[in-house]
Each structure stands twice: as C-alpha cells, then as structure tokens.
Amino acid sequence: MKENKANSLMITRIKERMREKGLNSNMLAVKAGVGRSFVYDILSGRSKNPTINNINAIAPYLDATVAYLMGSDVIDINDSYYVSIYNFAKENNDTQLVDNTKPCIILKSSILQNNLQENSNELRMHTMQDDSMSPSISAGDSLIYVAYDEKHSSQKSNGIFILKDKIYQNIFVRNIEYIFQKDEIIIRLSADNPNLSVIDYTDFPFIIAGKVNMILKKV
Numbered sequence: 001m002k003e004n005k006a007n008s009l010m011i012t013r014i015k016e017r018m019r020e021k022g023l024n025s026n027m028l029a030v031k032a033g034v035g036r037s038f039v040y041d042i043l044s045g046r047s048k049n050p051t052i053n054n055i056n057a058i059a060p061y062l063d064a065t066v067a068y069l070m071g072s073d074v075i076d077i078n079d080s081y082y083v084s085i086y087n088f089a090k091e092n093n094d095t096q097l098v099d100n101t102k103p104c105i106i107l108k109s110s111i112l113q114n115n116l117q118e119n120s121n122e123l124r125m126h127t128m129q130d131d132s133m134s135p136s137i138s139a140g141d142s143l144i145y146v147a148y149d150e151k152h153s154s155q156k157s158n159g160i161f162i163l164k165d166k167i168y169q170n171i172f173v174r175n176i177e178y179i180f181q182k183d184e185i186i187i188r189l190s191a192d193n194p195n196l197s198v199i200d201y202t203d204f205p206f207i208i209a210g211k212v213n214m215i216l217k218k219v
Contacts, residue, residue: 147210
C-alpha cells in the first residue's frame with residue numbers, strides 16, 4: 001500500500017530534521033518521552049494517522065513546528081506565527097508551577113489573539129485529571145491558563161482556576177467567586193459536578209496557579 005502524500009512529506013521532514021539535529025529514532029523517542037515504536041512506525045510509514053499529541057511531543061526536539069512537519073512552510077518553532085505553551089511542574093512548590101523544559105502544545109498565535117488578552121509567554125497548559133468540573137470540563141481536556149505571579153495575586157476576578165493544595169500538593173480545578181462583604185472578602189469555591197460541595201473561605205488555603213482562559217476539548 002502506498003503512503004499518502006501528506007504522510008510521505010511528514011516522514012521526509014522528520015527524517016531531515018533528525019539528520020540535522022544528529023538524532024536517531026531511539027534518541028528522539030527518549031528525549032520526547034514517546035514510545036520507540038511510535039517513531040519507528042512513523043519513519044517506516046506503518047503509522048498512517050499519528051496522534052497530534054505525539055507529533056507535538058517530538059516537534060520541539062526537532063526545532064520545528066507541528067504544522068511544518070505536517071506540510072506547512074513555517075519551520076521555526078519560535079516563529080511569531082506560533083506560540084509554544086508549557087506545562088507546569090507538579091513537584092515545584094512555587095506559585096508559578098512552570099516546567100519550561102519543553103512545550104507541551106503549540107498553537108497558532110492567531111487563535112490566542114482572538115481569545116486571550118494576556119501575553120502569550122504567561123500561558124501554560126494543564127490536562128484535566130478528573131470529572132470534578134463535568135460536564136463543562138471532562139477528564140482529558142486541556143486547559144490553557146495564565147500563570148499567576150505577584151502581579152496577579154491582588155486581582156480579584158471570578159472564573160475557573162488551577163489550584164494547588166499547600167499541604168498535600170494536589171492539583172485541582174475549581175470555580176472561584178469573590179464575595180465582597182463589609183468587613184471581609186469571602187472566596188467561594190465550587191465545582192460544576194453537582195455531587196461536590198460549595199465551600200466558602202475567608203482564609204484561602206490554596207495556591208492559585210492560574211486562571212483558565214481556553215478549554216481544548218478531548219476528541
């Protein structure tokens with residue numbers, strides 16, 4: 001069976017970038033954290049429909065955009081046409097919670113400009129792990145959020161937030177609503193799942209990692 005034109009071009013471009021970076025298939029698989037069989041299957045033409053997550057994983061180590069590997073003329077991953085979004089590190093105790101070692105997703109900057117007002121270098125991604133925000137957000141959905149630091153800490157805006165438990169270091173997602181009373185501010189934490197309780201705090205026990213601005217649904 002002959003390879004289709006798109007797959008053939010992708011194979012050629014991946015091989016070219018591997019050669020230029022001095023990488024073999026095993027090295028690329030290890031660096032990107034994907035199965036060795038995945039890289040082999042692509043290069044051999046056995047994989048007819050590789051997942052975008054795996055292409056996203058190898059693209060940074062080839063210094064190429066996913067779009068370029070799949071047929072676009074834009075090569076450089078740092079080109080202004082694209083934005084690299086990084087994951088956050090669960091082991092990091094800082095409020096920033098950022099792992100800048102490699103992008104976990106690459107999006108067209110035009111998509112972000114139409115939906116976000118914040119600087120793209122503050123954007124991070126978190127993959128939803130449970131059904132606490134279902135049906136609005138399902139397990140496996142990718143949440144693009146603005147990483148919080150000191151300049152954000154004074155902002156009291158309602159929305160969906162990535163939170164971290166200060167004691168147990170658990171990462172979770174909840175709605176936050178600020179209720180301004182005469183002598184205090186109440187922070188109301190709620191989930192979209194009706195089986196979970198609404199809780200009010202005057203002394204907030206969690207770290208706010210960031211505010212969710214975009215939800216990429218798992219398909």
